[in-house]
Amino acid sequence: MIRILIVEDMTMLREALTTILSDEKDMQVVGALEHAGDALEFCRENRPDLILMDVLTDDNLVNGGSHRELAQEENSRTQINGISATQEILAEFPDTKIVIITAFPEITFIEAAKKAGAHSFVYKNVKNDLLLQIIRGTMAGYGTFPTHIPTLATLSPKFTDREMRILRLLAQARDRSFIEQELSISEGTLKAVITGILNKTGYDSIMQYVVYAVANGLISPHG
Template sequence: MIRVLLAEDQHLVRGALSALLSLEEDITVVAGVADGAAAVAAAAEHRPDVVLLDIEMPVMDGITATARILSEVPTARVLILTTFGRPGYLRRAMDAGASGFVVKDTEPERLADAVRKVRAGQVVVDPDLAVASLERGQDPLTERERQILRAAEHGDTVADLAKRLCLSEGTVRNHLSSAIGKTGARNRAEAARTARENGWL
């Protein structure tokens, strides 16, 4: 049996996924949780073969949870399942160690097949998303630029950002300017929006 852990913050979706996968003779769902931190704890407790993770969850996102889970349970395989088919998410998920990335409108049979494939050591990626990722290229932002753009999404001043991130105001301005240039935006709000839409944040 393939032991699966589900992490999805929407109760109804989590229940539906669990029911669908449980219909498969070779798959059993060992636990279902609603956030990334709970997924890390449940993975350590249940030692699943495959962890099915949503990306946008409370407490800890799926990409961060992927890296933590794989450090706790190196034998597990992570399959990202998300509504948000953004190319940047794909690259970041794979960099974190995920073995697959499928969108939520995938047919149930294909989802079960993806679980089997990643358990067998294969990499499974939604083909449309793979093409989009190749067309868009790599995430141009540095980790510091992403950190500052995330903080800037709330509309804080440069002084506020500098204080919160323990940086000088000049450093914050330089990183914002660089991020604006790399995203082709006119201002930091547009840069943050573009980065978010591409899955870079």
């Protein structure tokens, strides 16, 4: 059984990851934290086998800045919070495996993760099957790092007006019944549109994509 700690500041994604991993017979989510700064103490008390560690968590936001603004500041401590936590944890618990996760196509994160001792690195738009494969491979001693850096252009496909309206409503946490009534469409039509969005983005879960898109400014809930 792989005992996993998730460190992710976005509630929707944290819960989605917890659900995905908990459904696997060989995995157990032993904790889900919002802030990377809390991870070391959690490890001291619970000793997880593997950590999914977000590069940037909510405690990184200083002076009212956004993730996007702070990620552009080369010398900001915000830029390496999850990576700094990785380094601290591995110094005390060298047998713990750490997989860095991020939504930002920032090349410096990969090298920083390697220097900190992270065992693997993955982007948040990865499909569920590949994420599970990376977790199992990392536990078996096989590290995985991206061979190319995605761009916002490749991660932001062109959506129809209807698709954008549905994405914005989902970003507002509206349920499917509300969306059907708001847009005067049937349940079958809504399912078909969502399937089309998933096909365009390569995601397995519509809510995972919504979380990613909002976090990266690709979708505005009130746009």
